[in-house]
Amino acid sequence: MSNTILIVEDDQRIASVVRFHLERESYAVHHAADGDRGLELALELKPDLVVLDVMLPGKSGYDVCREIRASEGPQPAILMLTARVEEVDAVMGLTFGADDYVRKPFGVKELVARVRSLLQRRAIQAQTASTRAVAPAAPAAPADGAADEDESVATPRPIERPPIRIDPGRREVHVHAELIELTPTEFDLLYFMARRPGRVFTREELLDHVWGYDHAGYARTIDSHIARVRRKVAEADGPRDVIQTVFRVGYRFRDDPGE
Numbered sequence: 001m002s003n004t005i006l007i008v009e010d011d012q013r014i015a016s017v018v019r020f021h022l023e024r025e026s027y028a029v030h031h032a033a034d035g036d037r038g039l040e041l042a043l044e045l046k047p048d049l050v051v052l053d054v055m056l057p058g059k060s061g062y063d064v065c066r067e068i069r070a071s072e073g074p075q076p077a078i079l080m081l082t083a084r085v086e087e088v089d090a091v092m093g094l095t096f097g098a099d100d101y102v103r104k105p106f107g108v109k110e111l112v113a114r115v116r117s118l119l120q121r122r123a124i125q126a127q128t129a130s131t132r133a134v135a136p137a138a139p140a141a142p143a144d145g146a147a148d149e150d151e152s153v154a155t156p157r158p159i160e161r162p163p164i165r166i167d168p169g170r171r172e173v174h175v176h177a178e179l180i181e182l183t184p185t186e187f188d189l190l191y192f193m194a195r196r197p198g199r200v201f202t203r204e205e206l207l208d209h210v211w212g213y214d215h216a217g218y219a220r221t222i223d224s225h226i227a228r229v230r231r232k233v234a235e236a237d238g239p240r241d242v243i244q245t246v247f248r249v250g251y252r253f254r255d256d257p258g259e
Contacts, residue, residue, distance in 0.1 A: 003048040003119050004028045008038030008064060009081065010056050014104075018051060021108045022115065035059030042068050042076065049077040049119055051111075054093060062096050069097035077118035077184065081106070094224035099185045100211075101221065117211060121184035124171070159194050161254075163238055166194050175236035185210070186229050189222075193243060193253035202250040226251060 005027045009015040012033070019029045030045060032038035036058035042050055050068065054061040065078055080093035080101040093101055099118055102111050158167040165174040171187055173180050182190065188210050193201065201209075203222045226243050234240040243251050 002026050002028050004030070004045060005049045005051065005115065006038065006041055006045060006047040006076075007031045007051045008035065008042075008056065008061070009051070009053045010034060011053075014053075014081075017108065018111065021112055025112060025116070027115075033057070035061065035064050039064045039067055043071055046074055047076050048122060049079065049115060051079050051081065051115070052093075052098070053081045054083070062092055065093060065096040065098055075183075077122045079111075079114055079118060094221065095228070097183070099183055118184070121188060124184070159191070161194060161197070164194075164233070164242065166191055175233055175238035178236045180232045180236050182229065182232065186225055186232075189225055190229050190243070190253075193251065197253045198255040200246045200249055200252045206251070222251070 005022055007015050007018055007022075007029060009018070009031070010033050015031050015033070019031060022029050030041055030047070032041050035056040038050075038052070038056065039059060041047075042064070050064075052061045052064060056064070059067075061080060065080070068076065068078065077100075078093075078098040080098040082093065082101050082103055100114055102114060156168040158165055158169070163176045165177075167173075168191055171184075173182055173187065173190065189206065192206070192210055193199075206222050230240060230243060233242050239254065242254055244254055246252055
C-alpha cells in the first residue's frame with residue numbers, strides 16, 4: 001500500500017512539479033491550494049505526510065500545522081516549504097510541530113529525499129507502536145551505555161537515565177513513568193544523544209546522523225527540535241537541561257539527567 005501525501009501549496013506550478021515527482025515515487029498524492037482546504041483534507045484523509053507551504057490564502061501554514069498537531073488520531077509527518085530569505089519561517093514551523101523544512105527555491109531531488117526519510121521514520125514509529133500492547137519490556141541498558149554502540153542487536157535495550165527512560169523498541173520516552181509524546185525526529189535525536197551521554201556533537205554531526213542525508217545549511221533545525229524536546233521533558237517535571245548546550249560547539253546529553 002502506497003503512502004498518502006497531501007500538498008498544501010497555492011502556487012500551482014510548484015504544486016504540479018512536486019506532485020509529478022512524488023507520484024513517480026508511487027505515492028498517492030492530493031493537493032489543496034489554500035490553508036482552509038488543506039486542513040480539511042488533512043483531517044479527512046489522515047495522510048502519512050503533509051508538504052505544507054508557510055504562506056497560504058486563508059489559514060497560514062503555521063495555523064494548519066498547529067491544528068493538525070492538536071487533532072486526535074494518527075499524526076502525519078509535516079515538511080514545511082519556506083522562503084529562502086526568511087529563516088524565521090522555518091524556526092516558527094518547527095516550533096508549531098513540523099518535522100523538517102525545505103527552503104524555496106528547492107531542488108526536487110532534495111525534497112523527495114526529505115519526504116522519503118520522514119516516511120521511513122514514521123513507518124518505524126507506527127510499526128513499533130502497533131506492538132506496544134503485546135511486546136514484553138526489555139531490560140535496561142547499562143548505566144554507562146557501554147554496549148550501546150552495537151547496532152546489530154535486533155531489539156536494543158531501553159536506556160535508563162532516571163528520571164528518564166528511553167525504549168527504542170517501543171519508541172517511547174517516559175519521564176517519572178509518564179509517557180511523553182515525541183515526534184519521530186525528536187525521538188531519534190534524543191535517543192541518538194542518550195546512547196552517548198556526555199559526548200558533544202556539533203549541529204552538523206547531529207544532522208548527518210539523525211537525518212541520514214546531506215542537510216547542509218539547516219542547522220537551526222537542530223536548535224528547534226532540541227528546544228521542543230527540552231520543553232516536553234520539563235513539562236513532565238524532568239530536567240530542563242537534559243540536553244545541554246556547549247557554547248560555540250553544539251549539544252550533549254547530560255551524564256546525570258536526574259541531578
